[in-house]
Amino acid sequence: MSTLSRRHVIGAAGIAALGATMAGQLSPAQSAAAAEATADAVMGTTPQEFGAVGDGVADDTDAIQKAIDAQLTRPNKIVFFPPGTYRITRTLVVPDVEGLGGDNFNRIVLAGASTMSSRVSIIDVDFDGTGLEMRAPLAALRGLCFVAPASLKNTVAVQSARDANRVGANTDDVDLVVTECTFIEFYLALRHVGRGLVFTNNLVAVGDFGIDISWPTAGVSGTGVHLLPYGMRKWLIEGNHFHSMGTAIRTTGENAASFRGAIIANNVLDIGRRLFEGGIINSTFSGNVVENGSGGPLINVTAGGTNLTFTGNVLGGGEPTGGGRPPYSIAFDTAVQARNVTITGNTFNWLTRSPVYFAAAASEVTVSANSFDNWNLDQDDRWGAVRINGDATDVSILGNIFGANPVAAAPPVRVIGTITRSTITGNTFENTAGVLWAGAVGADNVIERRRAGAMEQELTAAANGALIVRATTTGAHQVGADAYGAFVAASDQSGGAGPGVKGGMRIVPVNEVGSTAVDLLCSTDDENGVAAMRVGITGITPTADNARDLGSAENRMRTVFAHGVQFAAGPRPQPVAGAMAMVSDGAGGSVLAVSDGTTWRRIVLGNPV
Known part of the structure; x- marks a missing residue:
C-alpha cells in the first residue's frame, strides 16, 4: 500500500482532526495504525493503491477494477479518484451480489474532485462501448468527469442496471445518485434501468442522448407498489446543464407510459433538439430553460400524459440572428389522451408552429398566465398558440398574453373538434378574429374575446345558451336591494x-x-x-x-299619466276615474265605457268606417 498516496487522500481537515484526537489517547504506533484505519473507513480506496497511473496514457482499467472489487468487505465502500486522467479500455463493473450470501456492493460510492464545470478526476473511455456498469443498488457517482472519443455510436458513459440473470435479481430496485459529474462526447451519458434516480448538478455536453430511463424486461421480484404501474417512480433530475445535445432526457420501452413521480426542474438545455421525450404521468416540469432549441418538440409526451404540471419554464428557439426554430414547446402525441394537465407561468418564444400542441383530444387542461412570443413563424393559419387536434372538454385558458400571430386574422386558440364545458377569459391578444376558432362550440362554455375597435368584451355561447349569475346572498331579501347583480x-x-x-x-x-x-x-x-x-x-x-x-x-x-287607465272585460268593475271597460250596450252587443270616478258612461259607437 502506498503511504504517500494514502497521506494524500487523508489530508482533509476533518480526518486530521480525528487523527489528532485519537493521538492524544494512544501510543505513537497505535496512533499511526488508528489513522490508517480511519482513512480506510472514511476516505476509502484509490486506484493508485492498485497501480493506476492517471496520466491519460497508461491503461488503468485493471487497477480501477481491483479498487472497486476491494470494496466488497469494507464498511464504507468508497473509491476516490485523485486528480488525473484514468484511461480505460474495457467496461468497469460494480457487481450485483446482493442476496447471494455474505457481503455486497450496495451503497458503493465512486468519487472524484471534479465539478460540473471543472474536469479534474477524468475517466477516459477509450473504446466504443460502455465505460461503467453499476449493477449494485443504492450506488453513487460524485465529482467524476467521463470523456469519450468523438463521433462513436456505441459509447455509454454509465449503465445503471441490476443483473437480470442472477437468482432473485430484484432488477426494479436500483436507486442511483449522480451528482457534480461531467459527461463529454458520449452517444448516451446514462442508461438507467429500474426505479429511482437522483441526477443533479451535472454537465452533459456534445452527445446524442443525456439520460435514458426504462423498466426491466426481466428479474422484477417485488410486490405491490414495486410492480407496474407504480414501480416506475422516484426521479429527481435537477440543476443540470445539457449543452449541444440531441435529447437531454428520454423514457423508453413498452412501459414508458408508467414513468411517474418525476421532478424535472431547473435544468438548462443550451443548443439541442429537445429537453424531454417519452412517456410520463404524475410529474412536474418546472424552472427549465431551453435556449436555441431545434428539431422536434422541446418537451414531447409520447405516452401517458395525465396529471402533469409545467410551470415557470422558458422554452424556445433562436432569435432572428441565428439558431434553431422548434415547431412546438410542449407537445402531446396522437396516441396520448391528455388529461389533468396544468401549463402555467411559462414563456414560449421563437417557434415555427404552436407553442402548446395537443395532437389529439384534451380534457381537464388549464393554460394560464403564460407569455407567447414569436410563434407561428411558418405563417400558417392552421397554427394557434394553443392547438387541440380533437375535442376540448373542461379546458380553461385564462390570463395569457398571446403575442401577435403573423396571420393577423387567425385566433390564438384553435380547437379542431368541439369545445365543451370550457372557459377562455382574460387573455390579451392582437388578432382581429377573436380568441377562438373551433370546429363546433358545444354546451356550457364561457368564451370572452376582445373585438376589434372599441374595448368591448363579448361572451360566446352555443345556440340557446345563457349566462347564469348565481346569487350567494344569505338571509332575508331586501326589496330593491341589488342582491342578484x-x-x-x-x-x-x-x-x-x-x-x-x-x-x-x-x-x-x-x-x-x-x-x-x-x-x-x-x-x-x-x-x-x-x-x-x-x-x-x-x-x-x-x-x-x-x-x-x-x-x-x-x-x-x-x-x-297612463298608469291609472284600466282595461277590463266581463263584469263591470268599480268606477275609478280614467278607467275604461267594455260593457253591454243593452242590445246584446258591447261598447266602450269610461268612468268619471263615480259612474260609468257608455261611448256611443259611430257608423262603420
Whole structure:
C-alpha cells in the first residue's frame, strides 16, 4: 500500500482532526495504525493503491477494477479518484451480489474532485462501448468527469442496471445518485434501468442522448407498489446543464407510459433538439430553460400524459440572428389522451408552429398566465398558440398574453373538434378574429374575446345558451336591494360626461321571498342622474315623469299619466276615474265605457268606417 498516496487522500481537515484526537489517547504506533484505519473507513480506496497511473496514457482499467472489487468487505465502500486522467479500455463493473450470501456492493460510492464545470478526476473511455456498469443498488457517482472519443455510436458513459440473470435479481430496485459529474462526447451519458434516480448538478455536453430511463424486461421480484404501474417512480433530475445535445432526457420501452413521480426542474438545455421525450404521468416540469432549441418538440409526451404540471419554464428557439426554430414547446402525441394537465407561468418564444400542441383530444387542461412570443413563424393559419387536434372538454385558458400571430386574422386558440364545458377569459391578444376558432362550440362554455375597435368584451355561447349569475346572498331579501347583480356602463372620468352610471340593467328583489324585477337604467339628459324603467311580474312601470314615447321620431305615440287607465272585460268593475271597460250596450252587443270616478258612461259607437 502506498503511504504517500494514502497521506494524500487523508489530508482533509476533518480526518486530521480525528487523527489528532485519537493521538492524544494512544501510543505513537497505535496512533499511526488508528489513522490508517480511519482513512480506510472514511476516505476509502484509490486506484493508485492498485497501480493506476492517471496520466491519460497508461491503461488503468485493471487497477480501477481491483479498487472497486476491494470494496466488497469494507464498511464504507468508497473509491476516490485523485486528480488525473484514468484511461480505460474495457467496461468497469460494480457487481450485483446482493442476496447471494455474505457481503455486497450496495451503497458503493465512486468519487472524484471534479465539478460540473471543472474536469479534474477524468475517466477516459477509450473504446466504443460502455465505460461503467453499476449493477449494485443504492450506488453513487460524485465529482467524476467521463470523456469519450468523438463521433462513436456505441459509447455509454454509465449503465445503471441490476443483473437480470442472477437468482432473485430484484432488477426494479436500483436507486442511483449522480451528482457534480461531467459527461463529454458520449452517444448516451446514462442508461438507467429500474426505479429511482437522483441526477443533479451535472454537465452533459456534445452527445446524442443525456439520460435514458426504462423498466426491466426481466428479474422484477417485488410486490405491490414495486410492480407496474407504480414501480416506475422516484426521479429527481435537477440543476443540470445539457449543452449541444440531441435529447437531454428520454423514457423508453413498452412501459414508458408508467414513468411517474418525476421532478424535472431547473435544468438548462443550451443548443439541442429537445429537453424531454417519452412517456410520463404524475410529474412536474418546472424552472427549465431551453435556449436555441431545434428539431422536434422541446418537451414531447409520447405516452401517458395525465396529471402533469409545467410551470415557470422558458422554452424556445433562436432569435432572428441565428439558431434553431422548434415547431412546438410542449407537445402531446396522437396516441396520448391528455388529461389533468396544468401549463402555467411559462414563456414560449421563437417557434415555427404552436407553442402548446395537443395532437389529439384534451380534457381537464388549464393554460394560464403564460407569455407567447414569436410563434407561428411558418405563417400558417392552421397554427394557434394553443392547438387541440380533437375535442376540448373542461379546458380553461385564462390570463395569457398571446403575442401577435403573423396571420393577423387567425385566433390564438384553435380547437379542431368541439369545445365543451370550457372557459377562455382574460387573455390579451392582437388578432382581429377573436380568441377562438373551433370546429363546433358545444354546451356550457364561457368564451370572452376582445373585438376589434372599441374595448368591448363579448361572451360566446352555443345556440340557446345563457349566462347564469348565481346569487350567494344569505338571509332575508331586501326589496330593491341589488342582491342578484347588475350589468352597467359606468364612467370614472372627472371631465366629459362625468362619473357615474350611464346605463345598464340590474336585477333586484321586489318582495320578501325574492321575486325579482329588471330595472332598465339610463342617465338623464340634463344632469348626471339615472332613471329606471322597471319590468316585473305586474307589468312595466315607467320612470318618475311617467312618460314614454313609442315609435319613430316622425311617427310616435306618447303615453302620459297612463298608469291609472284600466282595461277590463266581463263584469263591470268599480268606477275609478280614467278607467275604461267594455260593457253591454243593452242590445246584446258591447261598447266602450269610461268612468268619471263615480259612474260609468257608455261611448256611443259611430257608423262603420
